Amino acid sequence: MLKGFKYSYRFICNKNCIRHSSQGNIWKERVFSGIQPTGTLHIGNYFGAVQNWVKLQNEKKDVIFSIVDLHSITLPQDPKTLHFSILKMTATLLACGIEPSKCILFQQSKVPEHTLLGWVLGTLTTMARLYHFPQYKEKSAALRDIPLGLFVYPVLQAGDILLYKSTHVPVGDDQQQHLHLAQHLVHCFNNKYGITFPLPENVVVSDTGAQAGKIRSLREPEKKMSKSHADPKSRIEISDSPDAILTKIKKAVTDFTSEITYDQENRPGVSNLIDILSLSTGKTIQEVCDEASNMDTARVIGLFCPPEGEGSLRNWWLYLEIW
Structure with a gap:
């Protein structure tokens, strides 16, 4: 590797960037x-x-x-x-x-x-x-x-x-x-x-950056997503394959209400999935909610279709890893 x-x-x-002065x-x-x-x-x-x-x-x-x-x-x-x-x-x-x-x-x-x-x-x-x-x-x-x-x-x-x-x-x-x-x-x-x-x-x-700061753990949505957490199912890594991402999303903690609503305080798990969809598709939270208004949580999970084309982050990462 x-x-x-x-x-x-x-x-x-570049150590020269240390030795500069101001006037x-x-x-x-x-x-x-x-x-x-x-x-x-x-x-x-x-x-x-x-x-x-x-x-x-x-x-x-x-x-x-x-x-x-x-x-x-x-x-x-x-x-x-x-x-x-x-x-x-x-x-x-x-x-x-x-x-x-x-x-x-x-x-x-x-x-x-x-x-x-x-x-x-x-x-x-x-x-x-x-x-x-x-x-x-x-x-x-x-x-x-x-x-x-x-x-x-x-x-x-x-x-x-x-x-x-x-x-x-x-x-x-x-x-x-x-x-x-x-x-x-x-x-x-x-x-x-x-x-x-x-x-x-x-x-x-x-x-986008402010919203991304709210992305929570898939397993414990009351906590932030962490790259050092012991459970890899708690996060979506940029090197994950589409199948791995979908598996993690399916196992994400949500709640017992099938209706899709955005409520970070009372429905952190579902709101977390909406945030992730919003960031990954470029749509606003409201647009994601409108699109999913007639869906239950199970159908919303089907919206997660991560790309794996020629220029995807995962492919670039694999290229650098093997090269």
Whole structure:
């Protein structure tokens, strides 16, 4: 698998982008975003993040995308598996339309300045501030011994953003607190050492991106779809075959009401399927509901006909995997 891949599509790590200056504190607009290599990219990741990455690069924005493998090791990882996951995620991003000729795509751990800046920023914040991050509470609850890296993870994430003097970061609702920490650290650093970093702002996501952030687990629709969940039936991976997708949809948790209505609070399972149909077909939620108004849940499942043509994401992923 992925034979010769590392020779054909090398990670692009342009250290020159670290050493740039501003004049009169007028910062060049630059977008930074990262993704962990662990797990397989699912449709929520694609519609919520990667699709917007492709749009930003095609708009000729100054964009930097990172496969943040240092963040992955905040929880135990097998080194060989992680190495393969990095290559696999790179192939997946390329299959989704990320073009290294239009952006910078690199492996986080290849740039040691990330950890250097992370250490400096760690001296400017407090344990009390970090303790309130929901991701730390959620992940640490399942661990007997809590790694320090899991606790200081948000500081390293802030370092990722600040290192390239990024002015914009595309973040969802669940990452707003992380962006606020980065902004706080910019104020602390600039006040102590002089104006060095711009204040990063959120990139306003498209309606599609905002809607994709609501895609839920197929097995537990009260939770977000996750690429690291132990049950692969909980998500639709972009490398899934049409048959695999249909099987997962058929086993998705819905409810006992056959009528199709969109109600995220009271009917999360059915609403989740409507969201997925809306995103994958380009139709609005209302259009999907109108089309399915005379159908029951079983017939709506029949509307899921994922493409597997010459240019489909799955075919591109398989091509890069084998090449």
